[in-house]
Structure formats: structure tokens, C-alpha cells
Amino acid sequence: GQQVMQIPQYQHVQEGEDFTTYCNSSTTLSNIQWYKQRPGGHPVFLIQLVKSGEVKKQKRLTFQFGEAKKNSSLHITATQTTDVGTYFCAGNNNAGNMLTFGGGTRLMVKP
Amino acid sequence: NAGVMQNPRHLVRRRGQEARLRCSPMKGHSHVYWYRQLPEEGLKFMVYLQKENIIDESGMPKERFSAEFPKEGPSILRIQQVVRGDSAAYFCASSLTPGHRRETQYFGPGTRLLVL
Numbered sequence: 001g002q003q004v005m006q007i008p009q010y011q012h013v014q015e016g017e018d019f020t021t022y023c024n025s026s027t028t029l030s031n032i033q034w035y036k037q038r039p040g041g042h043p044v045f046l047i048q049l050v051k052s053g054e055v056k057k058q059k060r061l062t063f064q065f066g067e068a069k070k071n072s073s074l075h076i077t078a079t080q081t082t083d084v085g086t087y088f089c090a091g092n093n094n095a096g097n098m099l100t101f102g103g104g105t106r107l108m109v110k111p
Numbered sequence: 112n113a114g115v116m117q118n119p120r121h122l123v124r125r126r127g128q129e130a131r132l133r134c135s136p137m138k139g140h141s142h143v144y145w146y147r148q149l150p151e152e153g154l155k156f157m158v159y160l161q162k163e164n165i166i167d168e169s170g171m172p173k174e175r176f177s178a179e180f181p182k183e184g185p186s187i188l189r190i191q192q193v194v195r196g197d198s199a200a201y202f203c204a205s206s207l208t209p210g211h212r213r214e215t216q217y218f219g220p221g222t223r224l225l226v227l
Contacts, residue, residue, distance in 0.1 A: 006153075033215070033216075035218075041220075042202055042218045042219060042220050042221050043154065043202065043204075043218045044218070045215045045216070045217065045218075048215065088153060088154065090154075098144065098156045098159055098167060098169075098170070099144075099156065099216065100156070101146075101153045101154040101155070101156075102153060103152065103153040104152075104153045106151075
């Protein structure tokens, strides 16, 4: 079945440093979604990417979808303590399967 | 508050008891998804339901787990004869149209189940 992997599993950064999490799928995806989950909270939708090579920005967050539509990345510039949480990617391969979530990258920011 | 609602937020059960988790989707949403999240892990899909129909239950354990989404009322995830390994956060999500086809899924606050 479809597998979605994320690296790294954990990341500690100093406030102000950049952060990147990578998402790789075992199959070609029709779209990829990114979610953020704060400690003790629930996943909150951030963005969806659909097109090959697509890049979208939300303030300090930059999302990319690979040319082959099998990988994606989320980059945060100049992290802040409010960025703390776990970032999940979730993909769908348009074969009628449900969203498959990656294992998440837990970001910790030291003030 | 028109968001996805789940209750209870926390549930404690002893081994062998039953757990019933409820989910009310966002207003107007007819597609409901249940996910399980073990501590420090990602979300695992369990089941996808529309009103009165189970569309995909490929992620649901074969025994002790069942789900329904009746014509009236919330979706229910039922776990019979709970075991310690069932301790997890159970999240419900809803979408306006099929959530796997590019439609955003909106998550509820989750039910944290602890089995003693």
C-alpha cells in the first residue's frame, strides 16, 4: 500500500533559525496536504498542493511539491516559539484511497 | 461554534469495558473520517463514513471496533472489550465532499482514551 515518510522525526532549533521537513511518498500523489498539530491539540489544515513543482508561501512558511509529485517539503524561515508543534504531510494517490499521513516532524524551538 | 465536535474529550476505561466516542461533523458536512494517533506517532486512518454508509473501513481492526454514522445524530466509534493497547487519541474529521479528493478535512479536538 501507499506509504508516506517524513524526516526528520524531531528537530530542535534556536529561535530565529530556519527549519525544513521533508515528505516522501512511495507512490505518485494527486495532491498533498500539510497539517500542524500543537502539543495536546488536534491537526489543523495549513495548505494543499496539487500541481507538479508547485510552490506556495504563507508568511514565513514555504511549501513545495516535487516535479514527480512524490515528495514535498515545508520550510520555515526564522522560526518563532509559536511554530512549535508537529507538522504532518498527508497524501492521496487518487486511486480512491484515503489520505495517508506521514509520521510527522516534531519541531521544538528554544527561545 | 460550527467546528467538528467530539465528546468526550477524555475517557478512562478499565480493560474489558466498552468505549463510545462521538463525533458531530461541521454543519453541512456529510463525510466523516476517524483516525487513531498513538503517543508520539502520526495519524492512522481507520474508517470513512457517509450518512448511513461505511465507505472504507480498511484501517479498522477486524475485531472489537465498529463505526456508524446514522441519518440523525453524531457518528459513533465503538470499541468493545478495550485493552491497554487501545489507549490513544482518536480524531474525527469531516469534509463537505470526499476529503481524499482535494477537499480539506477539518479535525475535531479528539478523544483521549486511557485504558487502565
